[in-house]
Amino acid sequence: MTERDAVRRNIEIKARALGGLDRLRDIARRLSGSQGEILEQEDVFFHVPDGRLKLRILRPDWRRELYLVGQTRIHLDSVEGLGTFVELEFVMGPNDDETQGRRVVAGLMSQLGITSSDLIDAAYVDMLGLT
Numbered sequence: 001m002t003e004r005d006a007v008r009r010n011i012e013i014k015a016r017a018l019g020g021l022d023r024l025r026d027i028a029r030r031l032s033g034s035q036g037e038i039l040e041q042e043d044v045f046f047h048v049p050d051g052r053l054k055l056r057i058l059r060p061d062w063r064r065e066l067y068l069v070g071q072t073r074i075h076l077d078s079v080e081g082l083g084t085f086v087e088l089e090f091v092m093g094p095n096d097d098e099t100q101g102r103r104v105v106a107g108l109m110s111q112l113g114i115t116s117s118d119l120i121d122a123a124y125v126d127m128l129g130l131t
Contacts, residue, residue, distance in 0.1 A: 009092040011101035013109065015118035017084040021065070021076045024086055027112055028067040028074045036067040036076075071096075072104055074112075079124050086114065 017024055029035060040063055065076040075087040088108050090101040109115075120127075 009096075009098065011090040011092065011098065011105050012087065013105060013114070014085060014087045014120045014122075015109075015114045016120060017076065017086050018118065021078070021084050021086075024076055024112055025065065028065075028069075028076065031069045031108070031111065032067040032074070034067065036065045039064040039066055069108065070104070071101075072108060074108070077124075079128075082124060082127055085120070085124075086112065088112075088114075 025036075062080065063078040067074040067076075071091050071093070073087075073089040073091065075085075075089070077085045077087065079085065088105050090105050092098070092101055
């Protein structure tokens with residue numbers, strides 16, 4: 001299995017943070033046992049024959065807070081022009097079971113108060129109409 005295959009196996013969801021990030025931040029801090037890490041970044045996308053290539057540049061145009069809960073990354077995002085979002089990414093290891101990953105993500109969604117109606121199935125770049 002290549003590193004690219006492992007990335008494709010991650011279990012991910014993205015949702016609007018309709019009530020803002022304060023409540024989510026408090027829960028993420030409690031679950032992770034940390035204050036999290038602030039990442040200021042910009043993603044630049046290039047069209048390639050088989051999808052998109054993403055170049056991530058760390059700078060102040062795009063704010064992401066990162067909290068680690070076991071194998072899951074909780075991202076709290078503030079995207080200029082779009083608003084606030086939460087992403088959950090269960091990072092699958094080579095021997096991890098996808099069903100277990102989905103169970104972990106569902107449990108975190110419940111703890112964070114994320115419902116299926118909050119979910120989004122689009123990249124920020126697509127939502128901004130930049131593709």
